[in-house]
Amino acid sequence: MGRKEKDQQQIEDVRLRILEAAKKLFLKEGYEATSIRKIAAEIKLSPTTIYLYYKDKSDIAYTLHKEGFKVLGEQFMVLQHVESGFERLKAMGRIYINFAIQNTDFYQLMFIMKEPMEFISDKDCCEWEEGEFAFGALQQTVLDCKAEGYFNGLNENNVALNIWALVHGLCSLKLQGHLDHVASAHLHVPEDRNILEEAFETLVLMLDKMK
Amino acid sequence: MGRKEKDQQQIEDVRLRILEAAKKLFLKEGYEATSIRKIAAEIKLSPTTIYLYYKDKSDIAYTLHKEGFKVLGEQFMVLQHVESGFERLKAMGRIYINFAIQNTDFYQLMFIMKEPMEFISDKDCCEWEEGEFAFGALQQTVLDCKAEGYFNGLNENNVALNIWALVHGLCSLKLQGHLDHVASAHLHVPEDRNILEEAFETLVLMLDKMK
DNA sequence: AAATATAATTAACACCGTTAATTAAAAAAA
DNA sequence: TTTTTTTAATTAACGGTGTTAATTATATTT
Numbered sequence: 001m002g003r004k005e006k007d008q009q010q011i012e013d014v015r016l017r018i019l020e021a022a023k024k025l026f027l028k029e030g031y032e033a034t035s036i037r038k039i040a041a042e043i044k045l046s047p048t049t050i051y052l053y054y055k056d057k058s059d060i061a062y063t064l065h066k067e068g069f070k071v072l073g074e075q076f077m078v079l080q081h082v083e084s085g086f087e088r089l090k091a092m093g094r095i096y097i098n099f100a101i102q103n104t105d106f107y108q109l110m111f112i113m114k115e116p117m118e119f120i121s122d123k124d125c126c127e128w129e130e131g132e133f134a135f136g137a138l139q140q141t142v143l144d145c146k147a148e149g150y151f152n153g154l155n156e157n158n159v160a161l162n163i164w165a166l167v168h169g170l171c172s173l174k175l176q177g178h179l180d181h182v183a184s185a186h187l188h189v190p191e192d193r194n195i196l197e198e199a200f201e202t203l204v205l206m207l208d209k210m211k
Numbered sequence: 212m213g214r215k216e217k218d219q220q221q222i223e224d225v226r227l228r229i230l231e232a233a234k235k236l237f238l239k240e241g242y243e244a245t246s247i248r249k250i251a252a253e254i255k256l257s258p259t260t261i262y263l264y265y266k267d268k269s270d271i272a273y274t275l276h277k278e279g280f281k282v283l284g285e286q287f288m289v290l291q292h293v294e295s296g297f298e299r300l301k302a303m304g305r306i307y308i309n310f311a312i313q314n315t316d317f318y319q320l321m322f323i324m325k326e327p328m329e330f331i332s333d334k335d336c337c338e339w340e341e342g343e344f345a346f347g348a349l350q351q352t353v354l355d356c357k358a359e360g361y362f363n364g365l366n367e368n369n370v371a372l373n374i375w376a377l378v379h380g381l382c383s384l385k386l387q388g389h390l391d392h393v394a395s396a397h398l399h400v401p402e403d404r405n406i407l408e409e410a411f412e413t414l415v416l417m418l419d420k421m422k
Numbered sequence: 423a424a425a426t427a428t429a430a431t432t433a434a435c436a437c438c439g440t441t442a443a444t445t446a447a448a449a450a451a452a
Numbered sequence: 453t454t455t456t457t458t459t460a461a462t463t464a465a466c467g468g469t470g471t472t473a474a475t476t477a478t479a480t481t482t
């Protein structure tokens with residue numbers, strides 16, 4: 001019965017080819033513009049065949065969303081070698097921001113769009129979530145910062161949540177165009193100066209004040 | 212030639228009826244599910260007639276987006292009577308969060324979706340932006356906080372930006388379902404306890420540390 | 423009353439996600 | 453090996469979408 005395993009492998013192969021095609025189109029033209037029909041055409045399949053491998057479009061979105069979390073998690077790996085909690089926190093923020101800027105489409109899928117999250121809540125079982133690893137790392141780092149004298153008297157989970165929200169907020173406003181809009185309208189910021197980085201530098205100073 | 216003015220009035224009337232129908236449907240079923248055809252049916256017009264009054268769908272989104280900023284701006288009005296800068300900052304955050312939670316669809320249109328902002332950047336002229344009033348109020352409040360001894364040595368514009376990003380980040384993560392997901396997965400938070408409010412309370416404590 | 427300008431309509435294009443019915447291919451049973 | 457059964461992939465179709473071009477109805481002006 002070695003046949004069945006090989007079939008399973010072939011099925012997994014098609015699943016992957018669909019996903020690769022979806023990713024390619026998605027990174028090139030964005031999620032909305034990537035239709036099931038285009039994905040199918042890309043790998044010379046009939047559109048309806050896609051539905052034999054994925055429940056619907058948001059299922060594909062969710063699978064890509066998971067992949068994004070895996071990539072972010074890998075980039076977080078280097079943080080394990082940073083001893084100081086506060087230094088790790090800063091590095092974490094920088095990695096997160098870089099990831100968001102360099103993988104804008106993945107970031108949209110992971111944190112801004114609602115489709116993948118809706119797919120999650122539609123699922124009966126709450127399986128292992130890759131995003132949880134990243135947040136767990138942040139939690140631990142905030143805890144280490146507390147040991148170094150930061151965030152005294154503050155609930156560490158809420159601090160972690162706030163820091164995530166802040167960095168996500170910066171990225172999200174940047175990706176949606178609000179940051180540049182406000183910068184050119186309210187702040188007379190030179191075009192060449194990166195407003196996101198400047199804000200992050202101030203954030204570091206702010207956190208430093210919480211020792 | 213008082214005729215022409217009356218015509219102008221009638222044109223403005225239809226424009227408004229379209230917008231009201233769009234808003235009603237949008238608040239009930241969300242932006243994506245609100246089609247031009249449904250808007251037209253709502254006020255017994257042909258779908259194509261809409262295009263005589265609005266350039267395209269994102270034009271309608273942008274007009275609604277502007278209205279959202281007007282409502283938020285009105286809710287900010289009460290802040291003028293708060294003398295203390297820091298108290299005003301706290302109240303501002305609470306108003307912003309309440310607005311986001313109670314007008315989730317408007318909030319999506321104003322800060323999360325990309326269509327309205329794309330419409331802005333497609334426009335040749337950069338006319339008065341209602342959102343600027345709200346951010347201006349925040350800028351002034353941060354300045355007042357500085358006068359009260361907060362945020363010493365920090366660039367006030369960047370501080371304002373970071374605070375906005377933080378509160379927006381919380382709201383955005385909440386609306387997208389990430390906040391509740393993390394809360395139930397990582398933080399063992401009782402269902403009845405409002406995680407957003409709890410995070411905000413910690414934020415206030417954090418800001419208080421920056422005196 | 424006829425000619426012109428404008429407002430609204432119908433018809434049409436090129437898509438979309440998704441489901442049901444059908445055909446082609448492979449595996450199992452005879 | 454041939455027939456039956458299972459499974460994989462396809463075509464056809466439904467009911468939508470935003471948007472444009474061509475056309476008709478309605479006022480306004482000559």
